[in-house]
Amino acid sequence: MTGVAVKDVSAGYGAGTVLADLSLDVGSGEFLAVLGASGSGKTTLLKVIAGLLRPQSGTVRFGDRIVSSPDEWVPPERRRVGLVPQEGALFPHLTVAGNVAFGLPRGTGEDVDRLLGLVGMTGMGGLRPQELSGGQQQRVALARALAPAPEVICLDEPWSALDASLRVRLRGEVRELLAGLGTTAILVTHDQEEALSIADRVAVVRDGRIVQVDAPEVLYSRPADLGTASFVGEAILLDARAVRDGVVSTALGEIHLVTGSPQRPAGLVLLRPEQLAIVAEHAVGPGEPHGAPGSVAARSYHGHDSLVTVRLDAGPEIAVRAPGGAGAAPGERVRVVVGGPGVLVE
Amino acid sequence: MTSRLSSRPPRALFGAAVAAALVALIPLVYLVVRVADAGLAQVLETLARPRTVETVGTSVALTLVVVAACLLLGLPTAWLLARARVWQRRGWLVLVALPLAIPSYVAAYAWIAIFPGMSGFWAAAFVLTLVSLPYVVVPVVAALRSADPSLEEVARTLGRGPRRAFVEATLPQAWPAAAAGSLLVALYVLSDFGAVSLFRVDAFTRVIYASYRASFDRTTAAVLALVLVALAAGLVLLERRVRGRSRRFRTSGAALRPAPDVALTGRGQVGALAWLGVLIGLAIVVPVASLLIRLAEGSRRPLDVGELARAAANSAGVSLIGAALAVALAVPVALLAARYRGARVSAVETAAYSGHALPGVVVGLSLVFLTINLFPAAYQTIATLAFAYAVLFLPKSIGATRSAVAAVPPILEQTARTLGRSAFGAWRSTTLRLAWPGAAAGGLLVLLTAMKELPATLMLRPTGLDTLATELWSRTEVAAYGAAAPYALALIALAAVPAWLMSTAMHRRGGSTQRAADDDEADAAVDMVAP
Incomplete structure (x- = not known):
């Protein structure tokens, strides 16, 4: 089992910088969601972890193994990392079974059947990707990524093209499946509801930096700042004035503050x-x-x-x-x- | 978004489209009638002649050699232009499409003007490869650029190095484009008359023309022409199927982003530039330089500007009539094909596209027979020649018009109906209003293409009517290279326009995300330049 440690990573395309000195730890077997608006740098972070983009500085470790540093660079094919891209990106020229077997050594037919069973696609190996629904394509993409038993799996907004109810069902199934396998998972999403419902912890990314990493309940009830507060859910913000220890006065009357909430004479109080x-x-x-x-x-x-x-x-x-x-x-x-x-x- | 209606087409539209398709079929049908008249015994006897077998063998071998050479040279070129950071890539992209602007007989003549000894199978293969290479390079570049880069990324995470990831994940996405391009190359080579004639290769077109000239043996010409049409039709059908399949290859409209470019090392950059430089040098620079040198040298007879202008005016005049007729025939077919589906609709469309599978020499031959036997008054008249142009280039006109009509959502017309317009009034104020520029562009394309048509013009023109193509032809036949140069340069200038159109259409497709409309546009781009 392997955790992922990203330390002081700056990365970008060409001369531009998208990630600035970003650090993030993902525990072994943890399901971490990276939540951010489009352009925040969340997909760039995923590419750095998967080895699809070499950072300008900083290090990335999988467990004890350094996979990226200024001196060392492990290419994606030797990282043991799985990738489920947006909309699945199945190889259109291969069958479902061919897609799943892509990362397996030759002649491992039973493995393909087992993997298809794992994602609820038993018996569909002979179909072509074009014959599958969006949800089925995502299932196959997951089976394909899991086939070589990766240590870390990266999910890049995998369900964004699906309708709401299917999305909810799939993410529940994936959560359960990955928890059973104990695979460390990193999900990139812009959907706060998805991040909160599926992840052990959520990392909020803004402008190439991590703003907050916390368990979903903590993130929701005690966001680090105003931007995060309104990004993770509907926020009601009221002017507040401290009246005594742990209590503020607002237009809604006196409100108790969360234990450990910073004490200030005045400010904004957040309610949901x-x-x-x-x-x-x-x-x-x-x-x-x-x-x-x-x-x-x-x-x-x-x-x-x-x-x-x-x-x-x-x-x-x-x-x-x-x-x-x-x-x-x-x-x-x-x-x-x-x-x-x-x-x-x- | 759907641009097609599922209901049955209006009877008047369907009738007009059927009529247009039947008109387009006249040369093919008459050729069949003519061959049938000769009787089975004679047809079989002609087919079994060693000369016939030899001709088929030569044409097929030439086609295979050129296709193989185009793939061998075209795929690495396409990779360089699609994925590598080559210096001045945009400029190279325009340059690689340009050889389409050089009619094969002009290129052949330009090479012969430098090396008068050039002749035979390999000379023809060499020149035909240079001029038809864009049919492979341009679509493969587009396919590589529009391939979803996630596929390669996934392949990397599944244990493939950069090279194998490209070969196993991205290259398969470009195969349909390469296959379709190869089939267009094959069609080009098979129907080519100019290069094989100038290099004296006894391929179909040259033998058919020779048999026709030796007027005692017209059945042989007709039988050979029919075999040629059968081969060409097979290629056209295959090409359509492959193109259709490449569409089904896409799983979804994933957010289109370009694949990252590969940086070239210093040595790689030099190698890439040398490779592209040699290709462009051979395909464009050498022929054009050869023509310019010949032009500067002049000839014994000084250039008669009046004669050149007259030839250009003749070309333009007959071609204009042909283009107008082509547009008139194309409009009902294009409207039908853009808005309705079904077996009857595709039958009509396929019939109207018969020009695709009819080399110029075949249409010329059939119309010669037809006019001599049935309408002697029309033999070698401007009307017959214009009609030949219309049939030959009808597919280009249909392609342009169809994509213009398909780009107009039917809901506009339906909305106009709800606002009180009659059926015709609504059509006129929406679909026609928005689609006519596309139809006109198709007509212009027919005009430009017809101006360089050689064999049909040679066979059908009224005595004394000289066009740019026939003037060039008659001068090269007597090895008057200097006198031919101005005509050749004028023809290149004319042909540059469609080549430029295709290259811009393909580029637009590469960067766009509207795929449904793009498919029509890309189809039109292919129809524009298809031989």
Whole structure:
């Protein structure tokens, strides 16, 4: 089992630099997602790890083995790294079995069958890539990458072309399969939901640098900065003023801060829409200091929930996710109630 | 996006397309009738003659040699231009397409003007290889450049070194392009009249022309012509199939990014430049220099500018009539093919494309028979010659028009209907309005190509009507090299236009992501320059 250690790597194409002194550790057998917008450098990072791009400086290790440094360079064919590119990139001139067998020594037919079984494609070896659906092509691409039993597997936005429900199903299957094999996996994606749902840890990349590496829950609830906060999910940001230790005052009233949240006299506090709830004003007893009063400005209905925009009496507008058909009609008087702590961000 | 409608084509459109296709079939049908008239016994006797067998053998051998040479020279050239960081690559890309601009008889004449002793099979193979090399190089460059680089990357991670990754992952993507290009080369060689005649190689076209001139033996000419057509038709059908297959080869519209270029070492750079320099030197520089030298030397008879201008005007005039007729025939076929599918539609389209498989010498021969036997008044008239041009180059016109029509989404026409236009009014204000420049470009292409057509012109022109091609021909026949040079240079200038069009169309395709439209465009590019 092999982890991957990237240290102080700068890389780019021609004279340009895409990655700047980037460092990242991936544990052995870990499933790490690299999350970034397009142009952030996440695919470049994947290429450096796979050996498809030689960095300008810095080192890359697989376990104890240096695979890239200023003096040493292991080409991709000797790294034992698997690659699942965007949309699969199956060899169109080979059959499904031919694709899977590409990285295997000759005459290993049973292995091909076993690998196809592993990805749920038993008996499809004779088909051509053009005859497969997008999801099936991805399955074959995974089997092909796993065939030579790589130590590390790199997944480059493999499901971006698939429809939403198929995407969810495939990533669950892949997660399970790779966990069973114990292969170290690095998934590059721009889809925060995908990164949060599949990975043990998520590394957020911006402008060629790692902004934060954390477990999904930590990343979501305690993002390192404002950019990350809004990149990994819908963010509600409120001006806050410290009133006492661990408590700030906002337009929604007093809010407790996450334990260990940095203490500052003033700043922005981050809440997630699901932390808020709306209660009809008439349901609250008169004079009760429960929630922040306001009136509904707009509502958009999404089936499983509605996004209700409330104009607070204290000034700002705020978006609240209301489950089910919860119908607060525009104009209605409501209270906005906060559940759970917030975090100060900058 | 679909540019095709599944419904049945309107009866009037289908009828017009069928009529156009039938007109295009006239030379082929009459040739068959003529051969059938001779009777089976005589046909078999002609086929069995040693001379016939020898002719088939010579033509097939010449074709195979040239195709092999084009692949051998073309594939490394294509790799250099597609994947290596060659100095001034864009410039080389334009240069390698240019030999298409040199008609084979002009190239042959230019070489003979330097080496008057050049003659025979290998001389013809040499010159035909130089002029038809772009048919392999240009599409293979495009295929290599549009191949998904992820394939090679995956191959690397699966244990292949850089060279094997290219051979096993990328090269297979270029095979269909190479195969289709080779078939075009074969078609070019098989139908070539000029080079084999000037080098005195007894290939089909030369033997057919000779038998026709010796007017007592016209059945032999007809039988040989039919064999030639059968071979050419086989090549055309194969080429279409291979081109179609190359399309199915693509799995998905993966985000198109170019493969990284290979940096060349100093020695590699020098070698690459030497390789390209020698190819271009032999294909373009030597012939053009030879013509310019001959032009500077002059001839015993000074250049008669009036005569040159008259020949150019004659070429342009007859070709213009031919081009107008070709566009008129092409429009219904192209509309049908761009908008509707089905067995009947492809039958009509295939029939209209028969010109692809008809070498000029065959169309000339058939129309000579037809006019002499059925319409003596039309024998060797401008009308017959223009008709021959229209049939021969109809595929170019259809190709250009079809891709122009296919680029217009039918929803525009349907929207115009909902805004109150009649069926015809909607068509006129949308499809016609947007597609006519493409159709006109196709017509221009026919015009330019017809101006250099040699054998059909020799056989069908009215007595006394001299064109650029026939003037060049008559001067080279009497070894008046200096006097022929201005005509040869004028022909090269004319032919440069379609070659340039093809090279830009191919480049646009290389960088674009709109594949469906591109396929039509690439098809049109191939139709433009197909021999």
